Structure formats: C-alpha cells, structure tokens
Amino acid sequence: MEMEKNIQILLASRPDGYPKESDFEIIESEIPKPLEGEVLIKILWLSLDPYMRGRMRDEESYATPVAIGDVIVGGAVGVVVNSRTPALNPGDYVEGSLGWQSYAVSDPRFLRVIDPSIAPVKSALGVLGMPSMTAYFGLLDVGKPVPGETVVVSAASGAVGQIVGQIAKIMGCRVVGIVGSEDKRSYIIDDLGFDSAINYKKSNISEELKIFCPDGIDVYFDNVGGEITDSVLDQINIGARISVCGQISQYNLKEPQLSKRNMWILIRKQALMQGFLVFQFANKHEEARTRIAKWIEEGKIKYREDVVDSLENAPKAFIGMFHGENFGKLLVKVSE
Numbered sequence: 001m002e003m004e005k006n007i008q009i010l011l012a013s014r015p016d017g018y019p020k021e022s023d024f025e026i027i028e029s030e031i032p033k034p035l036e037g038e039v040l041i042k043i044l045w046l047s048l049d050p051y052m053r054g055r056m057r058d059e060e061s062y063a064t065p066v067a068i069g070d071v072i073v074g075g076a077v078g079v080v081v082n083s084r085t086p087a088l089n090p091g092d093y094v095e096g097s098l099g100w101q102s103y104a105v106s107d108p109r110f111l112r113v114i115d116p117s118i119a120p121v122k123s124a125l126g127v128l129g130m131p132s133m134t135a136y137f138g139l140l141d142v143g144k145p146v147p148g149e150t151v152v153v154s155a156a157s158g159a160v161g162q163i164v165g166q167i168a169k170i171m172g173c174r175v176v177g178i179v180g181s182e183d184k185r186s187y188i189i190d191d192l193g194f195d196s197a198i199n200y201k202k203s204n205i206s207e208e209l210k211i212f213c214p215d216g217i218d219v220y221f222d223n224v225g226g227e228i229t230d231s232v233l234d235q236i237n238i239g240a241r242i243s244v245c246g247q248i249s250q251y252n253l254k255e256p257q258l259s260k261r262n263m264w265i266l267i268r269k270q271a272l273m274q275g276f277l278v279f280q281f282a283n284k285h286e287e288a289r290t291r292i293a294k295w296i297e298e299g300k301i302k303y304r305e306d307v308v309d310s311l312e313n314a315p316k317a318f319i320g321m322f323h324g325e326n327f328g329k330l331l332v333k334v335s336e
Contacts, residue, residue: 006031007311009100011066015056018252018322023056024072024315032105034084039111041078041094041104046311046332047125048074048318049159053251062277072100072314075130076334077114077121088113095124100314102334118293126159126329127296127303128289130278134245135163136288137281139221140171142243142274147172149218150237152209154228156197157184157304159329160245163292164221165194166301173219176212178205178228180324187327192302205231216240224249226257233262242273252322304328 005028012025034040055066055073066073076098080088087108088094094111098104114124123129138160145151151168155161156177165188168175177188177197185197196212198205205228209217216237222229225247236242250257266273281288295301306326308317311334321330 004031005029006101006103008071008102009311009314010069011056011072013068014058015053015252019053019056019315019319021315021319026312026315031103034082034105037085038105038107039080039085039088039094040082041096041098041106041111042081043076043078043098043102043104043334044336045077045122045125046074046100046314046334047076047129048308048314048321048326048330048332049130050246050248050251050321052318053322073097074100075125076104077124078104093121095121095129100311102311119296122305122331125331126305127163127301128293131159131329132163132292133281133285133288134278135160135167135221136292137278137284138243138245138276139164139167139219141281142276143219143221143241145171145173145219148174150174150176150213150215151219151221152176152178152213152217152232153221153223154178154232155223155246155248156188156194157327158223161221161223162188162192162303162328163301166192166295168219169193170295170300174213176209178224184327187304191304200228206234209235219243221245222247226250230262233265236265236269236271238269238271240269240271242271244273244275248322306330308332310334 008027010025013023015023058065077095080090080092093114093116095114096111114121151173153161153164157179165175165177175194177194178200179185180201185199188194188197198208217235218237218240220232220242222244223246226249306328314332
C-alpha cells in the first residue's frame with residue numbers, strides 16, 4: 001500500500017511581472033512529524049490572497065519574503081491529526097499561516113481554534129477571517145464613515161470589498177462599488193445592496209462617479225490604486241478619508257506606475273489618506289468577529305466564495321486572481 005505524501009508548492013523563481021506557473025514547483029515529501037509541544041495538521045482549506053504576491057519579492061516589507069525553494073506562505077484551515085501538547089487534541093480545527101501544502105507542523109501558540117458548530121470552517125479564511133477583519137477595521141477605524149456619507153469601494157466584489165460595502169450600508173451610508181465585469185456589477189447591487197456600481201472596463205470612471213456621487217465622495221476604501229484611485233481623488237469632499245488597503249493594480253508591474261500626482265488635493269480638501277495592516281488591530285479581532293457573525297445571522301451581510309479544487313491548482317488560480325478571474329473570496333479545497 002502506497003504511503004500518503006505531503007504535497008507542497010514551493011517558490012521556484014521570483015516572478016518578473018505577473019506570476020507564471022513556472023515560478024512555482026510542486027513536490028511530494030514525507031509527512032512531517034511533530035516535536036514535543038507541536039501538532040501535525042491536515043490542511044483542509046487554503047486561502048489565496050493578493051498580499052502573497054508581495055511576499056514573493058526579495059525586498060524589505062512588513063513581512064519576510066519567501067525564500068526560493070521554500071513553501072509559499074498562506075493562511076489555511078485544517079484539523080489536528082497528531083498532537084504532542086495538551087493545548088490541542090486530535091480532531092480540533094485550527095486556522096493559521098500554514099502554507100501551500102497538504103500537511104503542516106505548528107506550535108499551538110500560532111494557531112486559532114475554530115468551532116465548527118458556529119459556521120463552516122472555511123469561513124475562518126473569509127467572512128469570519130482576515131478579509132472581513134481587514135474590511136471592518138479599514139472602514140470603521142480608518143475610514144470612520146458617518147450616516148448619510150458617500151462611500152466608494154474598489155474591487156467591490158472581492159473578499160474584502162464585498163464586506164466593506166455591506167458594513168457601510170449598515171452604517172447608513174450611500175455605497176458605490178467599482179468592479180471589473182457586468183456579472184460583478186449586478187451582484188453587488190442586486191445581492192449585496194450597493195446603491196450603484198461601476199464596471200471600470202466598460203465605463204469612464206470619472207464620468208460615472210460624477211453621476212453616482214453627485215455630492216462628492218466622503219470615504220474611499222482603496223483596494224486597487226493606480227488610475228482608479230486618481231479618478232476617485234479628483235472627487236473627494238472636504239474632510240474625506242481614504243483607507244488604503246491594497247494596490248493590486250501595481251503588484252505585478254516591473255516599474256512603479258506614475259500617477260497624475262494629484263496628492264495636492266489632500267491639502268485642498270483637508271483629507272486624510274492612511275494605509276493600514278489588519279494585524280495592527282489584532283487585539284480587537286474577536287470583537288469584530290462577534291459583530292460580523294451577528295450581522296450574518298441577521299441577514300445584513302452576505303458573502304460569496306470562489307472555490308478551486310485540489311492544491312495542485314493553486315498556482316493557476318493565484319495567477320488568475322490578478323486578472324480578475326475570481327468572483328468572491330478565493331479558496332482552495334485541499335482535502336476532505
């Protein structure tokens with residue numbers, strides 16, 4: 001009988017521009033054995049997120065780059081199958097940065113225990129995980145929306161954007177989303193309750209913003225950067241807040257894209273533009289998770305997931321994400 005192996009996806013080379021499948025290497029290795037104080041986890045679900053592209057660069061950032069030949073980093077949910085610590089038992093479900101592999105060994109201190117009776121365990125990577133924490137704190141703590149204000153969200157059908165828009169509606173705001181297809185445009189209006197939506201691939205963003213935001217823009221949740229952000233900044237109100245979450249339009253460029261350099265508008269409009277990392281709010285994550293779970297139960301928040309089967313398909317799905325191919329939170333089903 002053939003012994004089960006640990007499938008791992010390694011960084012084979014640093015992407016030059018957009019990632020290619022040749023930048024990844026899929027190998028089989030022995031299933032690791034936990035040391036004293038550690039647990040062995042069988043990975044069930046893997047999260048694919050744009051921030052991982054930054055970890056593939058060999059440059060200083062807020063997190064250490066992935067070394068050539070190392071397992072790609074990534075959040076995952078799994079089940080404990082072997083424990084050498086009283087902190088966790090076999091059968092416990094956990095979430096952590098376990099990487100692109102089918103088995104991982106970890107110290108329990110770096111894991112969060114998940115209660116499968118509350119919600120499907122994969123939700124710990126999406127609507128009750130990092131994307132929703134990012135949306136919650138980026139909007140409420142950085143954007144500080146006030147009832148009656150106009151909030152604009154880019155990448156509005158994505159894992160973060162779809163939650164930002166719905167929280168903004170709960171806060172009593174008018175919400176306009178920017179997306180990249182007609183299907184996504186219909187989804188955020190008809191299913192998620194956005195007031196208006198712009199398909200940037202078909203429309204003149206500046207002209208559409210004038211129509212949908214006749215009183216200007218008070219809060220902009222920026223997931224994209226580039227020309228879309230330039231267009232939004234032109235129409236912000238006095239005292240506007242710009243919450244900079246991501247710059248996905250820039251991640252794969254070989255040279256930084258020069259903007260219209262309209263930063264002067266921040267002075268004229270006395271606006272605040274602030275970047276943030278979800279980890280800076282770690283001490284308040286459980287508070288946010290409880291509140292979001294209640295909104296889901298009340299039907300105030302809906303969410304969409306885009307599930308890819310098999311770990312071997314992770315590189316292709318990851319590459320597709322930068323071309324707008326995913327619709328909702330992108331997950332890989334690694335095992336049953």
